[in-house]
Amino acid sequence: MKWNKSIIFFLLILFVVGLLTSPFWLWQLKHSKELNVLIMDKTVSDSSYREHAGLIWVLNNQKYVKTNHAPYSKQRDYVGFNPLKEKHKQLTHLPKDLSSYDVIYMTDQYGIDKKDASRINSKHMEGGLALEDVERVESALLQNTNKTLIAEFNTFADPTSDQAREKITNLLQLSWSGWIGRYFSDMESEEIPIWVKERYERIYDDKWSFKGSGLILINSDDHLIVLSDQELNSGAVQFSTTDKGKGLFNQPIISNYGYWFDIVAAKDKTDILATYTLPVNKKGKAVLSEYGLPRQFPAVIQYKNKQYTSYYFAGDYADEAEVPAIYKTVGLDMWKSSITYRHSFYWNSYVPIMKGILKNGLHAEDHASTNAEITTVNHLKINTKTDDTYIQVLKDNKWTNLLVKGVNMGIAKPGSFPGETAITKDEYFRWFKDIGALHANAIRVYTLHPPAFYQALYEYNQLAEEPLYLFHGAWINEETLLDKQDAYAKEVDNDFDRELKNMIDIIHGNASIAAAPGHASGEYTYDISKYVLGIMIGIEWDPEVVKNTNEKHKRIASYDGTYFETKDASPFESWLAQKMDETVKYEVDKYDWQHTMSFTNWVTTDLLKHRYEPNPKEDMAIVNPNHIKTTENFHAGFLASYHVYPYYPDFLNYEPAYKSYINKQGKQSNYGAYLQELREAHDMPVLIAEFGVPAARGKTHENVNGMTQGFLSEQEQGNFDKEMFQMIVDENYAGGLLFAWQDEWFKRTWNTMDYDNPDRRPYWSNLQTNEQHFGLLSFDPGKYESPIYIDGKKKDWEKLGISPLYEDRMTQKGIKSIYVTSDEQQVNLRIDYQQPIDLQTDTTYLLLNTIEKQGQQTISLKNETIKSTFGADFLVKIANEHNSQILVDSYYDSFHYHYGSILHMIREEAYAKKKDNGVFHPIRLTLNKELELPDTKIPFQSYITGQLLFGNGNPASKEFNSLTDISVSKDKKTIEVRIPWALLNIKDPSRKEIMADLWQKGLEESVQAKGIQIAAVMEREKEIISSFPKLNRYNEILAADTKWYTWEEWEMPAYHERLRASYYLLKDAFSEINLGD
Incomplete structure (x- = not known):
């Protein structure tokens, strides 16, 4: 019995010891997993290695080992700054070959002070993600499969360069607002960085005197916002997982x-795994709203494609x-998490996040081939063919109809002409x-x-x-073609042949093109x-070129080639057949390939007769694909x-038969009527290779169904584009x-x-020129965001630190x-009033x-007349x-001078030739010269473009209207106004170039x-109350007594992309x- 008790006691001791030691021996029983992780850390200020020590612990605890089966070391297994080495060896660089790494983990890339590693935010900082490093990472991700990229805060903020930032945010599929922030439970604590206090005192000219909790937000333009406990609820910034994040991390995480x-913002909201929620109350929300900042935004973003997966923390x-x-223990992280509850983000959030990522x-x-x-x-070899209606592609080795949904892509961006081919690989990518996220399947380019x-x-x-497919164009030298008026001219033909061969070589990755002005190389x-x-x-064939080519080569018989032939064709059509x-033949002989062929055509040279086209040139020539x-x-x-x-040529508005056409959606549509007529005239598939309307302030053509060329908001642009695409599909086009x-x-x-400088157009955005604003992608002013949004709010002005041009704090009204x-x-103006x-x-x-030396000096207001010792060229x-509108001095009215005095299309007013004549004109743009139809005449048409539209010009607002010129604050004590440069007769704002004296210089x-030079007068009822x-x-x-506003000239524009x-x-x-819908 004694013996039995001893055994039981011994077994009990063994059990207790085993239980107490189980975390350790259970860890020993786990299999190690080989995972080659490259850690990049440039912010190592001391031997704690705190920026990546937490990652090393997770890797070792989860028994991930290096390729030599050794555990990871925080001292050795990273590249970046090492404070323990000699000064000239302190910064280690990325290996040249990253192909062996499974995971690339970028911790803090901010850097260190070269003179004192313990300091931050000093002028001696060395760091930032290097362009060379991110290019190497990009190459590894794109050229090798099965890689994962993980990056954290301070990967792309200052001091990382713009080019490196662009590349890494591309890879992570996110955009940065330019803002960073941090919550502090005690605004008097020593944790508040000295540089934050110094910046606050410099911006606000006030001492740092905050108490209690606070939220500090700082942007890349050096502006700083402080939300005190008066704008905050109790509690800190909350981190919480989304449903998608819960699935990946195997648990909900709230901390x-x-x-x-x-x-930051995710390119695709479905990629968000976790979010932050700022602890702001109603007052705090209002402050964030003033700055266009969200209360909730992504904390963890996952991006996944066939080649690699990325995470951003x-x-x-x-x-x-x-x-x-x-x-070397099991369960320590769970114990730490339970005893710290929400106080340790590392144990409560980071460790389970990393465990989830490493496991799942x-x-x-992806072995499935797409x-x-x-x-x-x-x-x-072929990859496409056509049937009677559609292009077909192979899917699972079966020919399948493909409805083309695509976009045309130009070859220029702000600050460059097309011939400079300045778009970078990162921008294209x-x-x-x-474009892929748009659910598009094709793009088209016009040239090499x-x-x-x-x-x-x-x-x-x-x-x-x-895949994203490509329609590749080949541009013909338009200038030479117009000069020779003959497609068969040797100068035209030889140059086009060279372009076509270069195109074929390029798409097969087999070309070396020498540099030449105006061409890609x-x-x-x-x-x-x-x-x-x-x-x-x-290209869009000039009708006179077509007509003259046909007349010059009447004796040319139909073309009979190896792959194309013609029947009843004109000489121009035979020339096109020959080129195709x-x-x-060139592609077959050199590459054993064939691709679907087409040529550009447009309404002007279509195969239909347009009796109601008022301009003979628009219906003088035909290029018929059926031949x-x-x-x-x-x-x-x-x-x-x-x-x-939908708006050009003019017959589209005036053809009587079109007015009775009802499209498949039940709406009357001239555009749909033309589409139907055109499609029925062809015995082959027809692609609408260009369609759309611009989101621009200026207008050029009108359309009877509202689809005008210009003066459309972005929402109107999208709805009309959507409507047109639906009609294209309904009328059985290929897409x-x-x-x-x-x-x-x-x-x-x-x-x-005629009103701007053609040599400087790429350097500024002319809202009056609608051809500049057809894009789904807008280039807005400002590096990260527009400097000023016309939304009635003041905070963006405060952020820029703009001082008042005029100010009178003593006035009562x-x-x-x-x-x-x-x-x-x-030009942006903000007017603050004493009262609503x-x-x-x-x-x-x-x-x-x-x-100078012109303008109106006697100005009639609504009820009063004032005088000025300077001439006012414009009256807003x-x-x-x-x-509400902008008026122009009639002497400086380019519209009246152009169409009245020069072209004699409108009545010329005698007074307009005299300076200071007392008359302001509305600012107008021409829409149409006089048109002659078979049964009537349409008079000269113009519209008032100086009319100012009220609304909200902030894209982040639910009430956003891109046509907004004026916005009034909620309290009605502030008005913001925008004036497009062109409305002020400014030819090139980047050089301060304006129109000269029209009547003397033209x-x-x-x-x-x-x-x-600016002055202001305010009238109330029948009296002037301030000026x-x-x-x-x-x-x-x-x-x-007046003030002048002037601005810095620029050579390259600052802009950012916005969808x-x-x-x-x-x-x-x-x-x-x-x-099939």
């Missing part, structure tokens, strides 16, 4: 986060000062991702792009679930031939391609390519092209202060002078929504402005509209 974070998650030395979230190779498929016919385009397209298609090594959906040669035949046939040797298919817009993907600042429009600033797009204004009774007038009237001449400067007793403004509201509307359309 307080108390360290630095940055405010918008905080210093691996940063843990007190990491236990012991890691590392990139796994690459574009090819097949062989008579030893020739980012755009392709956005630089090598970066083809590399980016190739790399994108290695990542994409579905370089080494083309990426074979994208299987992604080419079709080759579309040529020669292109196919061109393929031979039995061509297997890839042929289709017609047209550019079709449509929207014009355009991106805005093009270099473009001109016929009714504004009327105008309190006036602020002015400008950007690459417009009533725009039914209150009218504010701004007198603007830009050109701010009244109610129907009566439209062509210009002068440099000093700036804008800047003060009126003297003669009701006169003295020039000596327009129309992008999301078209995204819905491309997703919803499919074949």
